[in-house]
Amino acid sequence: MALNEYEPGTSFPGVIGRTPDESVPAWPRPLRAREGSPNVLIVVLDDTGFGHLGCYGSPIRTPNLDRLAERGLRYNNMHTTALCSPSRSCILTGRNHHSNGMACVTEGATGYPGYNGMVPFENGLLSEMLLLHGYSTFLIGKYHLLPSHEETAAGPYTRWPLGRGFERFYGFLGGDTSQWHPDLVYDNHQVDPPRTPEEGYHLTEDLADRAIQFIADAKQIDPAKPFYLHFCPGATHAPHHVPADWADRYKGAFDEGWEVYRERVFARQKELGVVPQDAELSRHDPDVPEWSSLSDDQHRLYARMMEVFAGFLSHTDHQIGRVLDYLERTSELDNTIVMVISDNGASAEGGPTGTTNEAQFFNNAPEPFEDSLAVIDEIGGPDHFNHYPWGWTWAGNTPFRRWKRETYRGGSTDPFIVSWPRGISANGEVRHQYAHIIDIVPTVLDLIGITAPATIRGVTQSAIHGVSLADSLRNADAENRHRTQYFEMMGHRALYHDGWRAVCPWPGPSFAEAGKGFGEPIWSSTLSDLDAHAWELYHVDEDFAECHDVADENRDRLIALIATWYAEAGKYDVLPVDGSGLARFVGEKPLVAPPRDSYTFYPGTQSVPFFAGPRLLNRPHSISTAVTIGEASVEGVLLAQGTRAGGFSFFVKDRRLHYVHNWVGRHLFGVSSDVELEPGDHVLRFEFEPTGEPDLAHGHGMPGMFQLYVDGTLVGALDVPYTTPFAFNPGTLTCGADPGSTVTPEYAAPFRFTGTLEKVIVDLSGELIVDKDAELRIAMARQ
Structure with a gap:
């Protein structure tokens, strides 16, 4: 016997008596797709x-x-x-990317409705x-x-x-x-x-x-x-x-x-x-x-x-x-x-030359061609980010x-x-x-x-x-x-209408012809000049690959298309036209938690993405923890960030305390304690003390002293000529282990700490030095 079903929200069609024998049940109909739905x-x-x-x-x-x-x-x-997050928002919503708040990728959000990186809930x-x-x-x-x-x-x-x-x-x-x-x-x-x-x-x-x-x-x-x-x-x-x-x-x-x-x-x-x-x-x-x-x-x-x-x-x-x-x-x-x-x-x-490790590119430390050639047989493997x-x-x-x-x-x-x-x-x-x-x-x-x-x-x-x-x-x-579709991506604009395509390239038809690279800002005077002189016109119904600019022969048509672009821009939250890369990636954005000088991490918790964690590069900082070392051999990572492409690891191995800084996958700077850790409770600490200024243009972050302490006593020190200037990518930070691609080949993943570890505290001081051009490159490289 079929169940008596009814549409949820409508009146109950059964009978409710004093007892079940006087009553007739009915059930809200489950949500079911139409029969034969693909x-x-x-x-x-x-x-x-x-x-x-x-x-x-x-x-x-x-x-x-x-x-x-x-x-x-x-x-x-x-x-x-023409870019990742904006396109993916369109594919899922059926709305234009600026209307989705996705003028750029999420990392490039700015404080305007079309640019904030938040797909509104009214765009299902x-x-x-x-x-x-x-x-x-x-x-x-x-x-x-x-x-x-x-x-x-x-x-x-x-x-x-x-x-x-x-x-x-x-x-x-x-x-x-x-x-x-x-x-x-x-x-x-x-x-x-x-x-x-x-x-x-x-x-x-x-x-x-x-x-x-x-x-x-x-x-x-x-x-x-x-x-x-x-x-x-x-x-x-x-x-x-x-x-x-x-x-x-x-x-x-x-x-x-x-x-x-x-x-x-x-x-x-x-x-x-x-x-x-x-x-x-x-x-x-x-x-x-x-x-x-x-x-x-x-x-x-x-x-x-x-x-x-x-x-x-x-x-x-x-x-x-x-x-x-x-x-x-x-x-x-x-x-x-x-x-x-x-x-x-x-x-x-x-x-222009490709890379075996994108981290080198956005840290201003591109590998010499000879280094790339030396690992030609490893390209595509786990040790490279090519x-x-x-x-x-x-x-x-x-x-x-x-x-x-x-x-x-x-x-x-x-x-x-x-x-x-x-x-x-x-x-x-x-x-x-x-x-x-x-x-x-x-x-x-x-x-x-x-x-x-x-x-x-x-x-x-x-x-x-x-x-x-x-x-x-x-x-x-x-x-x-x-029949009509506008385009805008970081100041590069276009409009299609009935077989014609108007394009206003930014910074120009190519970097060589523009004499400038990606991410140049557009000011109001620049925009006026672009609208007056930089738009190109292609009859794509007849010129499939945009080979022939016919703007001069069709000036009236082009002016009408430019006007249509602005009408579409007003309709879909495209304004303001923003050609910059740098400003939007480094500009202030909402944070889940306000910035602070002390971070506490716990073993067994989820890893922290690079841009959500403490910014350790180019500033004095310390990493400290209290641990218990047993009679048996104890080893493992206390805190690590990054991968074989670059990062740092603070760890215990062979009963000694170690710190390794991996500079863009090309050099390991490591310091080890000169004493073994005895069984019992210990306070372990790493300090970075800068000794000079960074050379960001040449891929060198701050030089400084790496110092290891056990129970307040200095047990190891190393003077390093430079560190990573800008970022680790991938750059997740993990407490109590180093899963995946390890920062150093000195141990195998995940190298979990086998002693007693409750928490690790990172303390920051001093001003953070950043390379804004490099920050732009890393954000765009992720798209």
């Missing part, structure tokens, strides 16, 4: 350019994404915001919408939509994934992390990776495992319940980490250089129909050297960096394939709407100009694949309709057959800005529904 899988790649996937003309093998394209559709006119996420319709909701991988000051165990948790409609989360909260030793969060708490790299661990494989597990957990209980999986691997963002055998599959594949790569990819794109037959290849970028001008050793190193990247992408494709294979084995794939997008174009954050040079960035965005962070098409046009065998009959075709990532949410809702809610948890919802692409999915000749 699953939703959205895959968000990171820093993957238009010319990187095999089905978009690349020689990099991506067979699983290619098979999605064969069973579905590819778009060649999909646009992003797709997870919150589908949860209301009976879906299971999972987020796997990168989030990066949380104000940076809320990434700690102190919360608040209202903007964490579980606070925004995802029932389960497994991944990382920030912009990047090591693929070998990731900073993992499970739901609302930190966890250690289940294995070590030596045991075969890699983050992307772990993420695929968890995705399959989350789906299986739900389906075994309720097979008919649809799921929404937001799958966001850290790939292909730096560090480009991958097992060597995957990189080795591309040995020699890029020896002819980035110009040859572009030419071959462009020809293949025409064969595949993902670019028009009359399209032209954009110019050679002025910031990229000719491959032929480089030395043989540069060829060898830069080609290997690209081999590692290619292996990383193929490895990621393989893990995505494992998820697709599971869905196919369980007969779910045909009724799963699968969408694949990247958050922006390929990244130029490796600089990124290719920007010649490969330019090539990865073929056929477009420029790259991530800029609103030319190279930064803002990306692959977009849609597959849903049960709902879309066309397959293997290319769609040319104009699209923007704010169209993803309304398209999903349209395909499922539901409307956006008027309220979520009592909060009245704003209007969705995107439009549904459903017509174009079913009809290759469907009319363009998205």
